[in-house]
């Protein structure tokens with residue numbers, strides 16, 4: 001605490017990301033990275049750009065990338081916004097679309113950046129408890145509020161929402177922004193992007209960090225009707241009128257265009273997820289039904305903290321949250337087949 005700090009900084013508890021240790025032989029399953037790496041075409045595009053091109057400022061409109069995303073999702077490039085990771089896109093959405101007099105509603109157990117942004121930008125927040133199966137009950141979101149944000153699938157539970165339920169919520173809340181954070185949607189969920197044609201209050205946010213395995217590049221995007229995208233652009237232009245750098249635009253465009261790599265790698269992740277889920281259930285774990293590239297699991301005989309520490313001792317890193325209701329769970333990212341095998345062997349040592 002310093003006398004120079006603003007009142008917001010004094011109360012702010014910044015988001016703490018999962019650790020990124022550099023240990024040899026570590027099976028790193030703690031930050032939901034994709035083990036298969038980006039499309040080789042994306043890597044080649046970054047390498048090609050990483051020369052004299054860097055003299056030049058990036059395209060302030062990121063037009064090539066927005067056109068590629070628009071083409072993939074059947075919208076117009078003017079309905080696409082890109083930023084440095086979906087975290088930045090979310091930050092702009094919070095600043096641009098959320099009101100200060102009426103609360104933003106989101107689940108009590110969800111992505112921990114939402115409360116950070118609410119504090120930072122002075123947005124009132126109201127959290128709705130997950131039900132006893134750790135599911136989001138969409139009926140609970142029909143209330144007097146300024147806006148709604150829901151991740152689909154939710155994090156860290158991995159549980160998905162049906163598109164019909166999302167559509168009903170969006171339709172029942174005209175005039176209120178409904179933001180769907182689809183960071184993990186490509187691992188088996190159904191995207192709400194097509195609904196943006198029909199509903200002027202729906203903004204859908206995606207990332208290239210997970211299903212396109214480019215967490216290090218920091219690229220995310222939002223799709224919505226033009227007036228919502230224009231709001232994000234106004235914030236962006238006041239903040240940093242170059243949304244992403246030249247390497248990121250080149251790599252992300254090639255990654256979006258390489259649908260074959262995207263499909264092959266995400267399906268491998270989904271297969272491993274189902275295999276790990278089965279193996280953990282056989283060993284007595286309760287595993288929540290996941291549509292993400294991670295699973296959320298607990299064992300009746302062991303605390304989450306002791307399991308995480310035991311796994312760490314044998315060089316397997318998973319995420320444990322010391323938070324009410326979920327402190328007995330582990331969030332385990334899905335690695336390669338070999339990494340998943342090592343996880344299961346390590347579990348057998350620890351339980």
Ligand code: PMP
Nearest residue numbers: 085086087111155183207209220
């Ligand atoms: N939304 C959710 C639900 C997430 O879990 C994450 C990843 N931590 C993000 C958004 C942000 O991802 P990125 O900034 O890498 O695009």
